[in-house]
Amino acid sequence: MLKVKGISVRYDIIPVLEDVSFSVQEGQFVAIVGSNGAGKSTILRTISGLVHPFQGSIDFLDEPIQAAKPYEIVAKGISHVPEGRRIFDKMTIRENLLIGAHTKDNQAEVRNTLQEMFELFPILKERQNKKGETLSGGERQQLAIARGLMAKPKLLMLDEPSLGLSPILSKKVIQACEEIRRSGTTILMVEQKVTEILKLVDQGYVLQRGKIIREGKGSELLASDTIRKAYLGL
Amino acid sequence: MDLTIFLQLIISGLLIGFVFSLIAVGLSLIWGVMDILNFAHGEFLMLAMFTSFFLFAQLGIDPLYSLPIVVIVLYFIGAGTYRFVIKPLLGYTVLIALLATFGLSILIRNLVLFFVGPNYRVINESILAGKTFSIGGLYFSVPQSVAALLCILVTYGIYLLLTKSKFGRALRATSLDKDTAMLMGINTNRIFEITFGIGAACVGVAGGLLVNFYAVFPEVGLNFTVLAFVIVALGGFGNNGGAFLAGILVGLVTTMGGFFIGPEYKYTLVFLLYLVVITIRPKGLFGW
Ligand SMILES: Nc1ncnc2c1ncn2[C@@H]1O[C@H](COP(=O)(O)OP(=O)(O)O)[C@@H](O)[C@H]1O
Ligand SMILES: [Mg+2]
Numbered sequence: 001m002l003k004v005k006g007i008s009v010r011y012d013i014i015p016v017l018e019d020v021s022f023s024v025q026e027g028q029f030v031a032i033v034g035s036n037g038a039g040k041s042t043i044l045r046t047i048s049g050l051v052h053p054f055q056g057s058i059d060f061l062d063e064p065i066q067a068a069k070p071y072e073i074v075a076k077g078i079s080h081v082p083e084g085r086r087i088f089d090k091m092t093i094r095e096n097l098l099i100g101a102h103t104k105d106n107q108a109e110v111r112n113t114l115q116e117m118f119e120l121f122p123i124l125k126e127r128q129n130k131k132g133e134t135l136s137g138g139e140r141q142q143l144a145i146a147r148g149l150m151a152k153p154k155l156l157m158l159d160e161p162s163l164g165l166s167p168i169l170s171k172k173v174i175q176a177c178e179e180i181r182r183s184g185t186t187i188l189m190v191e192q193k194v195t196e197i198l199k200l201v202d203q204g205y206v207l208q209r210g211k212i213i214r215e216g217k218g219s220e221l222l223a224s225d226t227i228r229k230a231y232l233g234l
Numbered sequence: 235m236d237l238t239i240f241l242q243l244i245i246s247g248l249l250i251g252f253v254f255s256l257i258a259v260g261l262s263l264i265w266g267v268m269d270i271l272n273f274a275h276g277e278f279l280m281l282a283m284f285t286s287f288f289l290f291a292q293l294g295i296d297p298l299y300s301l302p303i304v305v306i307v308l309y310f311i312g313a314g315t316y317r318f319v320i321k322p323l324l325g326y327t328v329l330i331a332l333l334a335t336f337g338l339s340i341l342i343r344n345l346v347l348f349f350v351g352p353n354y355r356v357i358n359e360s361i362l363a364g365k366t367f368s369i370g371g372l373y374f375s376v377p378q379s380v381a382a383l384l385c386i387l388v389t390y391g392i393y394l395l396l397t398k399s400k401f402g403r404a405l406r407a408t409s410l411d412k413d414t415a416m417l418m419g420i421n422t423n424r425i426f427e428i429t430f431g432i433g434a435a436c437v438g439v440a441g442g443l444l445v446n447f448y449a450v451f452p453e454v455g456l457n458f459t460v461l462a463f464v465i466v467a468l469g470g471f472g473n474n475g476g477a478f479l480a481g482i483l484v485g486l487v488t489t490m491g492g493f494f495i496g497p498e499y500k501y502t503l504v505f506l507l508y509l510v511v512i513t514i515r516p517k518g519l520f521g522w
Binding site: 049082 | 406
């Protein structure tokens with residue numbers, strides 16, 4: 001579904017990603033793990049078209065997207081839930097959700113999706129007319145994910161969704177992700193919290209200083225001694 | 235003092251105030267979305283007035299009828315300014331784009347000066363010009379009343395557009411967080427271009443109406459640019475509702491001050507008000 005082939009990205013002249021390749025198959029839950037500053041967010045921002053690689057290519061559903069505009073990429077079916085939630089604080093929760101469906105023109109369908117989101121995250125229904133700024137951290141993350149789903153994406157990309165959440169809340173967020181995957185949405189998540197996430201995913205990649213240094217099934221990666229010691233610090 | 239004169243002053247102040255409001259809302263709209271102060275705003279107003287004037291003088295189209303044409307022309311001037319002047323500079327600091335609008339204002343002013351000369355031009359006879367009506371002993375200038383009414387309507391229309399439409403929602407999202415708006419599938423470039431167009435179309439409405447009671451000359455925009463800046467600052471930068479209210483306030487101050495203290499001081503008073511407010515409330519009267 002998504003094929004990232006040898007992309008290299010620089011901010012000005014500073015290399016951030018070097019020759020990064022990975023792929024996501026339809027229906028999979030894939031994670032890229034790495035410590036702070038490894039380049040995880042940059043990978044997602046590059047797929048979304050906010051940043052363009054100077055080398056390499058990105059194919060989504062067999063079409064090249066590395067030069068596409070962010071709004072074209074959303075329309076093709078990729079939603080990106082950014083690091084730090086980035087809720088529109090001054091807008092209501094309902095408006096936040098509707099903005100997630102900006103690329104959708106069929107209003108009946110948008111209303112249906114909205115109801116689905118309210119079922120998935122009942123707190124959002126309750127608070128729908130409150131401003132985004134009134135939500136707590138966990139609720140903001142739920143809103144950010146729901147907003148991403150409003151576009152009915154084929155691929156949902158999540159940037160450290162559990163960052164700053166209590167263990168109980170991050171567990172909830174991860175559970176929501178599993179539910180979303182079960183309902184047929186492919187998921188690509190980048191995370192620092194390695195153990196929790198590698199247990200769940202079909203395929204994992206380990207990113208270190210802009211390079212993919214290991215890949216494999218999540219459970220295999222967790223079991224591998226080199227990873228556990230040298231990288232995951234377990 | 236005579237109550238009639240006082241009420242008369244209030245009426246004049248309000249009527250011109252609504253026009254100021256719309257001009258300022260146009261400026262505020264662009265600022266709110268892009269953080270760019272359009273220094274050519276007054277020159278856009280001047281272009282609107284000249285467009286209206288020449289459609290009247292050359293083709294005999296009454297300013298009231300040519301208003302839609304003027305608004306459309308101004309929309310494209312605004313959108314074109316974004317596309318060809320602002321957008322190419324967006325990779326640099328905002329200051330560069332801001333200076334570019336300053337350069338553009340000088341360019342427009344001097345081109346107009348070159349082509350039509352410095353003379354004042356006035357429309358004395360149009361459907362609206364020079365007419366008055368009275369209610370209960372108070373006189374209302376017809377062109378000013380119509381201008382005020384239409385400016386209120388357009389401002390309200392913009393309010394509805396911003397708060398009730400899908401476009402308005404996308405515009406607000408873009409102004410709150412551009413990167414995230416892009417991730418939502420919003421074509422922010424298009425939002426910027428349309429916003430610039432609408433901002434300019436606002437002065438299109440104002441200019442096309444002002445021409446019925448205000449002289450047209452190449453430097454007419456200067457005053458309005460400064461006034462619009464002051465109004466936007468008084469209202470609290472990026473606060474369109476604040477700009478609307480501050481516009482009315484400035485209308486009242488110029489009219490009252492002009493009468494009680496002297497016409498030559500009417501703008502001095504506005505700037506004094508601005509200095510006082512900005513010192514006490516840096517975020518403006520209506521900014522929080
Ligand atoms: N806009 C930017 N300009 C310059 N450098 C950046 C920018 N964004 C991120 N970086 C740098 O790129 C590297 C990778 O950042 P990021 O992708 O955010 O990593 P992660 O998400 O894994 O923490 C870091 O060294 C960071 O300092
Ligand atoms: Mg990150």
